[in-house]
Amino acid sequence: MKTILAGIALAALVAAPALAADLPARPAPAPYKAPPPVYVGYSWTGCFLGGNGGGLWARKDWTVGTGDPIFATGRFGTHDANSWVAGVQVGCDYQFAGGFVIGIQGDYDWTDATGTNVDTLNGAGFSDRSRIKSLASVTGRLGYAWDRFLLYFRGGWAWERDEYSIFTAAATTATATETRGGWTVGVGGEYAFTNWLSAFVEYDYYDFGTRNNRFVTGAGVLFDSIDIRERKSVVKGGLNFRFGGGPVVARY
Numbered sequence: 001m002k003t004i005l006a007g008i009a010l011a012a013l014v015a016a017p018a019l020a021a022d023l024p025a026r027p028a029p030a031p032y033k034a035p036p037p038v039y040v041g042y043s044w045t046g047c048f049l050g051g052n053g054g055g056l057w058a059r060k061d062w063t064v065g066t067g068d069p070i071f072a073t074g075r076f077g078t079h080d081a082n083s084w085v086a087g088v089q090v091g092c093d094y095q096f097a098g099g100f101v102i103g104i105q106g107d108y109d110w111t112d113a114t115g116t117n118v119d120t121l122n123g124a125g126f127s128d129r130s131r132i133k134s135l136a137s138v139t140g141r142l143g144y145a146w147d148r149f150l151l152y153f154r155g156g157w158a159w160e161r162d163e164y165s166i167f168t169a170a171a172t173t174a175t176a177t178e179t180r181g182g183w184t185v186g187v188g189g190e191y192a193f194t195n196w197l198s199a200f201v202e203y204d205y206y207d208f209g210t211r212n213n214r215f216v217t218g219a220g221v222l223f224d225s226i227d228i229r230e231r232k233s234v235v236k237g238g239l240n241f242r243f244g245g246g247p248v249v250a251r252y
Contacts, residue, residue: 041147041247041248042145042147042148042192042245042246042247042248043095043245043246043247043248044093044094044095044101044145044150044192044245045093045094045095045244045245046092046093046242046243046244046245046246047090047091047092047093047242047243047244048089048090048091048092048093048198048240048241048242048243049088049089049090049240049241049243050088050089050090050238050239050240050241051086051087051088051089051238051239052085052086052087052088052089052107052109052236052237052238052239053084053085053086053087053236053237053238054084054085054086054234054235054236054237055082055083055084055085055234055235055236056081056082056083056084056085056111056113056132056135056232056233056234057080057082057232057233057234058080058081058082058113058115058130058132058230058231058232058233059078059079059080059081059230059231059232060078060079060080060081060115060130060228060229060230061075061078061228061229061230062075062076062077062078062117062128062226062227062228063075063076063226063227063229064076064121064224064225064226064227065212065213065214065224065225065226065227066212066225066227067214067222067225068224068225068226069222069223069224069225070121070224071121071224074120074121075120075121076117076119076120076121076122076128076224076226077117077118077119077120077128078117079115079116079117079128079130080115081113081114081115081130081131081132082113082115083111083112083113083114083132084111084112085109085110085111085113085135085234085236086109086110086111087107087108087109087110087135088107088108088109089105089106089107089108089238089240090105090106090107091103091104091105091106091141092104093141093245095145095245099144099145099146100142100143100144100145101141101142101143101144101145101150101152102140102141102142102143103140103141103143103152104138104139104140104141105138105139105140105141105154106136106137106138106139107136107137108134108135108136109134109135109136109234109236110133110134111132111133111134111135112131112132112133113130113131113132114129114130114131114132115129115130116128116129116130119166122166122224125168125169126166126167126168126173127166127167127168128164128165128166129164129165129166129167130162130163130164130228131162131163131164132160132161132162133160133161133162133163134160134161135158135159135160135206135232135234136158136159136160137156137157137158137159137184137204137206138156138157139154139155139156139157139184139186140154140155140156141153141154142154148191148192148193149189149190149191149192150189150190150191150192151187151188151189152187152188152189152190153185153186153187154184154185154186154187154188154202154204155183155184155185155186156183156184157181157182157183157184158181158182158183158184158206158208159179159180159181159182160179160180160182160206160208161177161178161179162177162178162179162180162228163175163176163177164176164177164178164213164215164226164228166215166223166224172218173217173223174215174216174217174223174224175215175216176213176214176215176216176226178211178213180208180209180211180230181208182206182207182208182209182230183206183207184204184205184206184207185204185205186202186203186204186205186234187202187203188200188201188202188203189201189202190240192242192245195242195245195246195247196241196242196243196246197239197240197241197242198239198240198242199237199238199239199240200237200238200239200240201235201236201237202235202236202237203233203234203235204233204234204235204236205231205232205233206230206231206232206233206234207230207231207232208229208230208231208232209229209230210227210228210229211227211228212225212226212227212228213225213226213227213228
């Protein structure tokens with residue numbers, strides 16, 4: 001009996017490899033392939049540099065200032081100084097989770113906004129002229145982004161360069177120049193067309209308060225002391241080249 005069982009076991013051992021060879025081979029497992037990244041949104045985090053252009057509308061009110069050699073009180077006149085504006089801007093933004101964006105921006109613009117009025121105090125034949133030569137500001141930005149569209153508000157400090165004159169048809173009688181400071185607030189919208197290029201349109205209001213200017217003749221003699229009050233509106237659009245932002249993707 002033991003001899004028979006041993007023979008059966010031996011036969012099974014001999015037949016097992018042959019039976020295994022007849023079985024179909026198991027296919028090799030497919031290599032793992034990660035799913036493609038999923039677009040989550042555009043990030044405004046980064047810095048930018050660009051150019052702008054638009055229009056400027058300013059109101060200048062001239063009144064008698066302290067120390068005027070002729071007049072104690074009164075108004076010389078009021079006029080608007082309107083023109084084009086063009087310049088450059090640079091800044092950086094940071095976007096928080098949820099879409100809120102904060103940033104800082106500096107800009108410098110050139111203009112040639114000129115306005116005149118008839119001088120109501122110095123007498124017939126005299127006129128007053130204002131000329132705005134440049135405009136600059138440093139502002140903070142606060143906004144909210146819907147993917148590639150950003151709505152923002154900005155506010156901060158502003159400066160401008162002005163030239164003034166009192167003149168007649170024959171010649172310029174007296175002049176004054178100043179660089180004055182003030183404040184500005186504005187609102188705008190910006191859209192990122194590509195990962196590195198965006199376009200914006202914005203409105204800014206400027207208030208430069210009242211500043212005293214001493215008008216002197218070519219010989220250096222004081223002709224008038226004039227307080228000049230100014231408010232200004234600027235509408236402009238432009239392009240920004242952006243660095244560091246771009247699409248945000250989720251990887252699994």
